[in-house]
Amino acid sequence: MCAMARPRKPLLSRDRIVATAGTLVDAEGLAALSTRRLAAELGVSGPSLYNHFRTKDEILDAVADTVSAKVDLSMFAPDDPRDWRTALHDWAVSYRAALTDHPNLVPLLAQGPGRRPAGLKVADAVFGAMVRAGWPPAQATRIGALMRYFITGSALGSFARGFVNDEDAYDPADYPHLGQAHLLAERGEQVDEGAFETGLRALLDGLAMQYEAGIRGTWPKQDSTNGS
Known part of the structure; x- marks a missing residue:
């Protein structure tokens, strides 16, 4: 044969x-x-x-979902020892890393998960972990939205690389405080990652203050049930 x-x-x-x-x-x-x-x-x-x-949109959804599937969700497992704040921090770092590896897909991912399975698993993991930590469901929903706004926004473009590597472009007569701006582009990764970490820690500090107030019994009334 x-x-x-x-x-x-x-x-x-x-x-x-x-x-x-x-x-x-x-x-x-x-x-x-x-x-x-x-x-x-x-x-x-x-x-x-x-x-x-x-359709082509189905193909794009599948491509976008491969990015969501790369996001680490282990910190949200019920048996993971990390507290909610540390979990959010570690997840945000992983999420941003996945997005910055595929910047052209960020506008699509920023629209939300739709019906994409991996994207929905991300949303489900964040919401579930926040509720288990003691956040009211409505506030847990807002935290998920807030984190997505911050992370996808940080991945949409580079602040540092928005400046040109040309000292003559920033005449001190016109821009007295931009004398070193021409150096930003070559330090783009360091500047952008530092800005992300600074913003993330500030965001988490604010959430921690809200959480402590809530634990003391001062959650806003509308936060006591699920919804917006």
Whole structure:
């Protein structure tokens, strides 16, 4: 019996489609992704994609969910010894790291999880951990929203790299306090990570003050039940 010849190209699969789409978005941005372009990158006909995904938006959702799946959620496990504040801090650092690895996907992820399974697991883990820690459900919901605003906002762009590496661009006659601004771009990662950590600790300090007030019995009345 003759052995069946092996296909010249790898068989099309959901994983291969998502991986190729992710590489394309990382390299060229969300606008570069179309079913025609993706099919060409995969070496297949456009209609063959629809055997795995109904629309381009479904493909984008799957790509975005691969980023959410990289976020560490171990600190929210019921048996993890970290307190709620430390857990939020460690999760935020992991979340931002996942986003900064894929900056072109941040605008999509900033819209929320929708129906994406990994994204929903992130939201569920944060909310559940805050409620277990003693936060009222309504406030736990707000904390999840607040953290997403802060983390995705920090990953949308670089403050430091918004300045040009040209000393002449910042004439002290016009900008007397920007004499060192031309150095920011080359120190971008250090500046941006430091800014994120400073903001995160300030945010957590504020939440800790609210938490202590709540433990003393002064939660706002509207925070006693779930909802907004």
